[in-house]
Amino acid sequence: MELALAPETLARWQFGITTVYHFLFVPLTISLAALVAGLETAWVRTGKEKYLKATKFWGKLFLINIAMGVVTGIVQEFQFGMNWSAYSRFVGDVFGAPLAFEALIAFFFESTFIGLWIFGWDKLPKKIHCFCMWMVSIGTLLSAYFILAANSWMQHPVGYKYNAANGRAELTDFWKVLTQDTTLVVAFHTLTAAFLTGAAFMVGIAAFHLMRKKHIKVMRTSLRLGLITLVIAGILTAVSGDSLGKVMFKQQPMKMAAAEALWDKEQPAPFSVFAYGDVDKGHNTVAIEIPGLLSFLAHSDFRSPVPGINDVNKSEQQKFGPGDYRPNIPVAYWGFRWMIGFGMSSFAIGLAGLWLTRKKFWLAPGLRTGDEEPPQLALTKNKVLGARLSKWYWSLAFVTLGFPLIANSWGWIFTEMGRQPWVVYGVLRTSDAVSPGVSQGEVLTSMIVFTALYAILAVVEVKLLVKYIKAGPQELTDSDLNPPTKIGGDSTDADRPMAFSY
Amino acid sequence: MQLHDVWFVLIAVLWTGYFFLEGFDFGIGIHTKLLARDRQEKRVLINTIGPVWDGNEVWLISAAGATFAAFPDWYATLFSGFYLPLLLILVCLIVRGVAFEYRHKRTEENWQRNWENAIFWASLLPAVLWGVLFGNLVHGVKIDAHKEYVGSVLDLLNPYAVLGGLVTLTLFTFHGAVFASLKTTGDIRERARRTAAVLGVLTLVPVTGFLGWTQADKGDGTSLIVMIVAVVALVAALGANKLGREGWAFAFSGITVVAAVAMLFLTLFPNVMPSTLNESWSLTVGNASSSPYTLKIITWCAGFATPLVMLYQGWTYWVFRKRIGTQHIADAH
Numbered sequence: 153m154e155l156a157l158a159p160e161t162l163a164r165w166q167f168g169i170t171t172v173y174h175f176l177f178v179p180l181t182i183s184l185a186a187l188v189a190g191l192e193t194a195w196v197r198t199g200k201e202k203y204l205k206a207t208k209f210w211g212k213l214f215l216i217n218i219a220m221g222v223v224t225g226i227v228q229e230f231q232f233g234m235n236w237s238a239y240s241r242f243v244g245d246v247f248g249a250p251l252a253f254e255a256l257i258a259f260f261f262e263s264t265f266i267g268l269w270i271f272g273w274d275k276l277p278k279k280i281h282c283f284c285m286w287m288v289s290i291g292t293l294l295s296a297y298f299i300l301a302a303n304s305w306m307q308h309p310v311g312y313k314y315n316a317a318n319g320r321a322e323l324t325d326f327w328k329v330l331t332q333d334t335t336l337v338v339a340f341h342t343l344t345a346a347f348l349t350g351a352a353f354m355v356g357i358a359a360f361h362l363m364r365k366k367h368i369k370v371m372r373t374s375l376r377l378g379l380i381t382l383v384i385a386g387i388l389t390a391v392s393g394d395s396l397g398k399v400m401f402k403q404q405p406m407k408m409a410a411a412e413a414l415w416d417k418e419q420p421a422p423f424s425v426f427a428y429g430d431v432d433k434g435h436n437t438v439a440i441e442i443p444g445l446l447s448f449l450a451h452s453d454f455r456s457p458v459p460g461i462n463d464v465n466k467s468e469q470q471k472f473g474p475g476d477y478r479p480n481i482p483v484a485y486w487g488f489r490w491m492i493g494f495g496m497s498s499f500a501i502g503l504a505g506l507w508l509t510r511k512k513f514w515l516a517p518g519l520r521t522g523d524e525e526p527p528q529l530a531l532t533k534n535k536v537l538g539a540r541l542s543k544w545y546w547s548l549a550f551v552t553l554g555f556p557l558i559a560n561s562w563g564w565i566f567t568e569m570g571r572q573p574w575v576v577y578g579v580l581r582t583s584d585a586v587s588p589g590v591s592q593g594e595v596l597t598s599m600i601v602f603t604a605l606y607a608i609l610a611v612v613e614v615k616l617l618v619k620y621i622k623a624g625p626q627e628l629t630d631s632d633l634n635p636p637t638k639i640g641g642d643s644t645d646a647d648r649p650m651a652f653s654y
Numbered sequence: 655m656q657l658h659d660v661w662f663v664l665i666a667v668l669w670t671g672y673f674f675l676e677g678f679d680f681g682i683g684i685h686t687k688l689l690a691r692d693r694q695e696k697r698v699l700i701n702t703i704g705p706v707w708d709g710n711e712v713w714l715i716s717a718a719g720a721t722f723a724a725f726p727d728w729y730a731t732l733f734s735g736f737y738l739p740l741l742l743i744l745v746c747l748i749v750r751g752v753a754f755e756y757r758h759k760r761t762e763e764n765w766q767r768n769w770e771n772a773i774f775w776a777s778l779l780p781a782v783l784w785g786v787l788f789g790n791l792v793h794g795v796k797i798d799a800h801k802e803y804v805g806s807v808l809d810l811l812n813p814y815a816v817l818g819g820l821v822t823l824t825l826f827t828f829h830g831a832v833f834a835s836l837k838t839t840g841d842i843r844e845r846a847r848r849t850a851a852v853l854g855v856l857t858l859v860p861v862t863g864f865l866g867w868t869q870a871d872k873g874d875g876t877s878l879i880v881m882i883v884a885v886v887a888l889v890a891a892l893g894a895n896k897l898g899r900e901g902w903a904f905a906f907s908g909i910t911v912v913a914a915v916a917m918l919f920l921t922l923f924p925n926v927m928p929s930t931l932n933e934s935w936s937l938t939v940g941n942a943s944s945s946p947y948t949l950k951i952i953t954w955c956a957g958f959a960t961p962l963v964m965l966y967q968g969w970t971y972w973v974f975r976k977r978i979g980t981q982h983i984a985d986a987h
């Protein structure tokens with residue numbers, strides 16, 4: 153009990169809860185911002201109403217998510233100082249810089265242009281209005297990049313030197329922090345996974361409406377956009393994940409050994425499909441393996457050796473002194489598998505969907521259902537069977553719309569817990585990072601308050617999403633279709649109701 | 655002037671910007687109960703800050719981020735030392751942000767009333783707490799030789815800091831009333847002006863008292879001038895409000911906020927967090943700052959970004975420059 157409630161443990165739980173919760177909204181926000189900007193651009197270029205309807209519908213869902221993403225993000229920034237003041241003192245010189253960049257460049261972009269976008273429908277000409285959404289999208293991407301650079305530095309510290317005089321890490325090469333391979337690969341992987349998330353969300357909701365034969369025109373367009381994004385993002389997520397794995401084998405061998413429950417060095421090393429082990433004794437009691445595959449994942453050949461947990465633990469003991477340098481191995485092992493499993497099943501569903509709706513079938517002139525007709529996936533030319541199979545696919549796509557969210561959460565849990573006992577790999581231990589002056593009661597209070605608040609807000613958020621998803625795209629009004637041609641709106645409409653108001 | 659001095663000024667600018675901007679939007683939040691008579695008027699008030707409150711709040715995020723990067727020790731001591739007040743502020747900012755976005759998304763009476771209450775309380779509490787926090791910051795707190803805060807929560811509730819809380823509360827409420835009279839039209843605009851006239855007088859007392867106390871305690875010639883500017887601007891804001899010159903009134907109430915915050919930072923320098931236990935344990939711009947290299951990098955960033963931010967945020971205010979009245983709000987909500 154004493155240990156379970158130690159301030160360090162509580163601070164770690166709080167960081168974990170806050171981060172995972174924050175990261176439910178971030179990927180949706182990043183991808184939906186870009187997709188909405190794309191849809192609005194399509195409207196500006198073609199003038200087709202379905203694009204405007206889609207822009208407004210997905211824009212609303214985007215706004216519900218960004219509201220939560222923004223407010224939980226402030227907690228992220230504050231808790232470094234509140235719960236991890238020793239960490240902040242030690243790394244502020246390095247870690248603070250990308251954080252300051254994020255605030256000064258990305259957040260201002262995002263928050264200012266989002267206000268213009270929400271309230272600007274009757275104040276801005278449509279091209280400028282659309283430009284605002286692109287600015288929001290760029291803001292979210294930049295923000296992700298800077299924060300991932302900061303996180304990557306914790307995974308693989310570069311471009312700094314230890315200053316013994318004041319006992320802290322000091323930046324020597326900021327460019328290196330921004331462009332080291334870890335940062336680039338992590339940013340690539342996180343952003344592609346974000347697009348996988350938003351696309352699966354879009355596909356699921358479009359499938360839901362198509363299943364109910366509602367809003368067909370808008371949802372057909374959304375479905376295709378979602379499917380194409382899902383497949384491209386899925387492929388890129390796998391590719392970037394593979395490169396990230398290779399980088400980690402080099403930089404954090406312990407994390408990858410834990411992810412594979414590989415206890416002792418093997419040559420060639422097998423990929424573990426299922427393992428059940430005894431952490432204290434340091435071996436697996438049950439293991440199902442694919443020979444050689446791990447060697448391939450780590451080194452791109454089937455023969456090279458891969459060091460195991462016990463080997464890395466020994467070498468770290470030699471380097472950093474006695475101690476246990478193993479992370480929580482079951483969490484790392486299963487976290488890694490849940491991440492890949494949920495992410496890739498979503499990709500597989502997208503691939504199937506893209507094949508089912510390709511030109512030859514659904515969109516082919518002979519079988520094509522009209523714009524307003526309920527579409528049918530032409531899995532077979534048998535009309536009855538085709539309708540049934542279509543329905544199955546719609547249901548499957550709908551129930552799996554949150555799969556990438558689960559994958560993302562496990563991805564972060566794996567990446568953060570796999571680095572333990574280090575908070576900055578090889579440089580600063582997590583136990584040395586907590587705020588020395590903050591009491592157990594204070595951390596406990598804040599953890600209870602945040603967790604309760606998050607739980608309540610989660611219920612609210614889901615209710616709202618369900619309401620707006622069910623309602624579907626709204627009918628357009630004249631003022632929607634005739635946006636102002638002058639910035640600030642026309643002078644003749646002094647007493648007209650605003651197009652958008654709280 | 656060394657780079658860490660530049661960053662002291664920049665962080666002061668970010669906080670000043672934050673209090674100038676979010677000051678009036680906290681005030682508007684408070685006025686949803688003080689000034690608005692019915693739901694429609696509440697909505698008018700909320701919509702006056704609708705397009706801008708999010709951008710206003712980023713000044714805080716930037717102030718915190720810049721402190722982390724430029725003065726890691728200041729950031730660490732401040733945030734871990736003022737743990738519970740900051741927790742309360744965070745909860746308020748979360749609830750408030752969500753409340754703006756979610757209040758209108760359902761039409762049920764209960765739903766809307768709950769979020770409206772949330773907007774009021776989550777605007778009022780931070781308005782008080784920021785003053786208490788800054789009161790402590792300037793006055794000094796128990797910091798030990800390891801730069802750690804060793805006081806308790808109750809230590810933060812000393813008379814000077816509580817008076818500081820009263821200053822931010824009244825000043826932001828006044829600033830908000832003046833903003834409301836500037837951004838609305840019709841009945842509510844008149845009422846906002848009358849409310850501002852009363853609030854301005856009520857604000858004058860704690861502002862003069864608190865700044866006078868600060869001056870007596872740590873002031874010099876410069877801070878005295880800034881203090882006089884703050885008080886004169888407040889009187890001028892009252893006069894302009896009386897004459898119906900709303901734009902001027904807002905400019906003057908803004909100058910009061912700017913001058914008051916500037917005075918606090920002036921009396922703080924070169925400390926960033928004075929220690930009441932031992933003067934030599936105080937955090938200063940010298941012993942709490944980052945390395946010159948880091949300061950140089952972020953100076954480039956700020957030099958490039960800050961003017962740009964002011965430019966496009968200014969543009970936002972220009973785009974939404976029209977007044978709002980009940981007739982502009984659609985009935986549906």
